Amino acid sequence: MSVFTPLAxxxxxxxxxxxxxxxxxxxxGIAAGSENTNFFIxxxxxxxxxxxxxRGPVQEMPFFIELLxxxxxxxxxxxxxxxxxxxxxxxxxxxxxxxxxxxxSGKHPAQPNNQHCVQIGEFMAHMHMATRSQTIERKTDRGxxxxxxxxxxxxxxxxxxxxALLTKAVEEIQRRKASIMALPRANLxxxxxxxxxxxxxxxLTGVIDFYNACSGPMLYDVAIAVNDxxxxxxxxxxxxxxxxxxxxxxxxxPFTAAEAELWSTMLRVGCVRFWLxxxxxxxxxxxQDVLIHDPDEFRKRLEQRQExxxxxxxxx
Numbered sequence: 001m002s003v004f005t006p007l008a009x010x011x012x013x014x015x016x017x018x019x020x021x022x023x024x025x026x027x028x029g030i031a032a033g034s035e036n037t038n039f040f041i042x043x044x045x046x047x048x049x050x051x052x053x054x055r056g057p058v059q060e061m062p063f064f065i066e067l068l069x070x071x072x073x074x075x076x077x078x079x080x081x082x083x084x085x086x087x088x089x090x091x092x093x094x095x096x097x098x099x100x101x102x103x104x105s106g107k108h109p110a111q112p113n114n115q116h117c118v119q120i121g122e123f124m125a126h127m128h129m130a131t132r133s134q135t136i137e138r139k140t141d142r143g144x145x146x147x148x149x150x151x152x153x154x155x156x157x158x159x160x161x162x163x164a165l166l167t168k169a170v171e172e173i174q175r176r177k178a179s180i181m182a183l184p185r186a187n188l189x190x191x192x193x194x195x196x197x198x199x200x201x202x203x204l205t206g207v208i209d210f211y212n213a214c215s216g217p218m219l220y221d222v223a224i225a226v227n228d229x230x231x232x233x234x235x236x237x238x239x240x241x242x243x244x245x246x247x248x249x250x251x252x253x254p255f256t257a258a259e260a261e262l263w264s265t266m267l268r269v270g271c272v273r274f275w276l277x278x279x280x281x282x283x284x285x286x287x288q289d290v291l292i293h294d295p296d297e298f299r300k301r302l303e304q305r306q307e308x309x310x311x312x313x314x315x316x
Contacts, residue, residue, distance in 0.1 A: 003029035004290075005037045005052050005094050012041075012050075015093050018084040019100060021045040031291065036211060037096070040103065047103040049079065052096040053211065061090050061097045063138045064210055067131070067187055074130040076123065077198075077206045079104060104206030106198030114244040115202040117229050121248030123204060124192065124225060128218045129253055131187035140190060140214035142273060144177050150276045157279070165302060169272045176265050183217035183258055190214055192225045219259045222249060223270040227301055235300030242310045250313040257314065264308040271302035 022044025278295035
């Protein structure tokens, strides 16, 4: 179970008291997290999620709080930091930055269909439009420079075929880096996978886990989501789901010519980012009781993205 920082009931009760939400009824560690420690918290006045941020500097936490406040004010279904009775949103517990947020209803969609993809495409477009004119700046620590450095380091860890695949991708990132960074920008979720969403049926009730959020090219966010929401198990893209996602997004925020030109590249960049981060996690946490996502999933997707047959709606 990925609870990196265990908590005892007395210390949790002391932390929760200043929120004025009543007595602690129950709490449970959440096994699904791979980077942060999360607990379901049941209090007299409702259900909540407590997050202890395990990765990233404390000084960046105000960014996440501000971003989620902006998205909450835009009526998007996101968690947001609750304040204590004296107005504190960011606090500390066991030496870690800690946030208490409302628990959103719904479940992760195991088998997304076209309507799920429409809902996520619309959410992402609304998020980008809500932040495009006043983007809150935060440089991701897993951006293109990170991919170039870690990619070069990991080539020697792979077999010949996989090493050649990664080498080709790293060379493309280096070649097209300036063009990618010149694309239209906003605030990105940067990790909008199925397990970071909640649905009731095909109705989106929540988007969670914004701890990879950053400022950057909007197309990168789209590519990350399409790679997850619209892929078959063998790594190929499901055309109906991809068209549903991209059409719903473009109806609200049309793509540009520059984005259409870089679409295939950006799909590959999205694969490299998660292939590398999963390879690193598999090495770092080998033998530990930590959820590790399969790196091979994104190796397969990168292989399948060498040619892209689903253009952006702009290019149709």
